[in-house]
C-alpha cells in the first residue's frame with residue numbers, strides 16, 4: 001500500500017500530527033534485515049530536511065518544536081547509511097528460537113563487530129535446521145553482536161563468544177539482554193590469543209568452532225587458519241563451521257582461506273550455498289563444515 005504524502009508545511013499541520021508521522025517512520029528497530037524505508041511516503045527524505053529547516057512558527061509550544069526537530073533529525077540519520085545511524089535495535093526471528101534482540105551501537109571507526117551481518121543470520125538458521133552441526137561447547141570467533149553465539153546457546157550448547165576488546169562489551173550486553181545463561185564472552189584477538197589461552201575459566205580446545213563472515217582483508221585467512229589449528233581439537237568429531245557472503249570484492253581473500261585450510265589439513269565435508277539478503281540487498285552465502293582430513 002502506498003503511504004500518503006506527508007503534509008505540506010504551508011498547511012500548518014499540528015504538532016501531534018507531525019510527531020505521530022515521525023514516530024511511525026522510525027527505523028530504530030529493524031526486523032531481521034528488512035528495511036522499513038520502502039514504506040516511506042514519497043519524497044519523505046526531502047520532507048524531513050524541509051521540516052528540520054522550518055522555524056515551525058505556527059507551533060507555539062517550544063518543547064514540541066524541539067521534539068519535532070529532534071525526531072526529524074533522527075529519521076534523517078537513520079536513512080543516511082549505517083555509519084550515520086544512532087544506536088538501534090535489531091529483532092531477529094528464526095523458526096523455533098525465541099525472538100533475539102541485538103543492540104547495535106552507533107558505528108565508530110571500522111568496528112564492524114558493532115553491527116550484525118547477514119552471515120550470522122544465515123548460519124543461525126542453518127544451526128536450527130541442522131542441529132547436528134554443533135557438538136559440545138562451542139567457541140565462536142569474531143562474534144560481533146553475538147547472533148550466532150546466542151543461537152548456539154539457545155540450542156543447548158555452552159558457548160564462548162569472542163571478539164576484539166572494543167566489541168566484547170556490547171557482545172556481553174546482548175547475551176545478558178536475551179537472558180542467555182550458558183555462555184561466556186571473552187576477548188580473543190586472532191593476532192594474539194595469549195590472554196585467552198592463559199584464562200583458566202575457558203577451555204583451550206573445542207569440538208565445535210563457529211565463524212560468520214570472518215574474512216574481509218588479506219590478513220584474515222592466515223589468522224583464521226592459525227586460530228583453527230590452535231583451538232579445534234584433533235578428534236574425528238571436531239568441526240569448524242564457517243559461513244561467508246560471496247562478495248565480489250573479497251573473492252581472492254575467500255579463495256586464499258580455502259587454500260590455507262586445505263594446506264593445513266582441513267577438508268570440507270558438508271556445505272552449500274544460501275540465497276538471502278543483508279541490508280544492502282540480495283546476497284549469496286556459502287557455508288561449510290570443515291574437519292581434520294586425516295582423522296575424519
Ligand SMILES: C[S@@+](CC[C@H](N)C(=O)[O-])C[C@H]1O[C@@H](n2cnc3c(N)ncnc32)[C@H](O)[C@@H]1O
Nearest residue numbers: 113116117120142143144164188189190212213
Ligand atoms: C564482518 S564482522 C562479523 C561479525 C559477526 N560474526 C556477524 O556475522 O554478524 C567480523 C568480525 O570479526 C572481528 N574481528 C576482526 N578482526 C579480528 C581479530 N584480529 N581478532 C578477533 N576478532 C576480529 C570483528 O571485530 C567483527 O566482529
